[in-house]
Amino acid sequence: MASNAVMEETLQILKDHKLRVTPQRHIILAYLVSHHNHPTVEIIRDALGKELPNMGASTIYNTLNTFVDHHLVVELQNGDGSTHYDYFGTPHYHAICTNCGRIVDVTYPGFSDTEKGLEEKTAEISGYMISGNHMEVYGLCPECQIKLGIKNNE
């Protein structure tokens, strides 16, 4: 269960985006804000089952799609066949393990300059009016490197 602070914060986020505040939206957003586990719809359903047992899968899909439209949340694919969701409160990107699918958030000072540079170059070259970007980096997570007996040569 999310803290009071998170509940207040997420309530405000919904209002700021002029989204009708329903218990379902509130609790789903609070879950995403307070967890960085990049959940699927199924994981969210299981996690919130105690608080809203009758919440339909369609509602979760609808809600997440709404959040994505409002750029509150981003969708991620890690190769397991279902979509993962991540609250996008602060700019970051994702490293995805090609072996186990683990997703971790990454950022560093100067990342936003990299982003900005990419977007400006893209606008210049393609003529697109840019609204956003996605960056992902693939590789083996530390656990899988060990599991697969791979030597890191540095």
Place this chain on the structure above:
Amino acid sequence: MASNAVMEETLQILKDHKLRVTPQRHIILAYLVSHHNHPTVEIIRDALGKELPNMGASTIYNTLNTFVDHHLVVELQNGDGSTHYDYFGTPHYHAICTNCGRIVDVTYPGFSDTEKGLEEKTAEISGYMISGNHMEVYGLCPECQIKLGIKNNE
């Protein structure tokens, strides 16, 4: 139909990757090498129907997945529900229209430095052993800007 030069080039690519050379693989790769239309399985099937009328959808999926595993081809989602494929001969990334789904290839001098920088930072921060990345930029393509009557303020 792909040119002789493309057929020779793609034959060599298959051999270099130690992939068994079948007519299906050869023609699909040749199609991808000579078209930059980011096709779906259905589009490929239609385009090659005259040359190999009995080619099954499973074969196209199998073939493309094999190419993806060998990093010859990348998968793209533009929001229309199906996967698009792109031969990845030279480093580039994609700009995707959020209105009509149009995908265009983009690159610029210095892009590979941006990529390299991102990968190095990611390895350093996450401990992942990096094998690749994907960058995408979203926005409205020039046609949709006009269609939607959007003024470009620059």
Place this chain on the structure above:
DNA sequence: TAATAGATGAGAACCATTCCAATGTAATGA
């Protein structure tokens, strides 16, 4: 040329996601 590991093809199966229609409810304003 024979042996065989691997590829193909047709259709069934899968399953994440969307659609639909009925019901419920949050926001608005009188």
Place this chain on the structure above:
DNA sequence: TCATTACATTGGAATGGTTCTCATCTATTA
């Protein structure tokens, strides 16, 4: 506060892209 209404939620059915199965075929090799 209450009535109105536009929007959200539900649950189940439908959708459709992708994978699976397995019998058949074939590219490679020795």
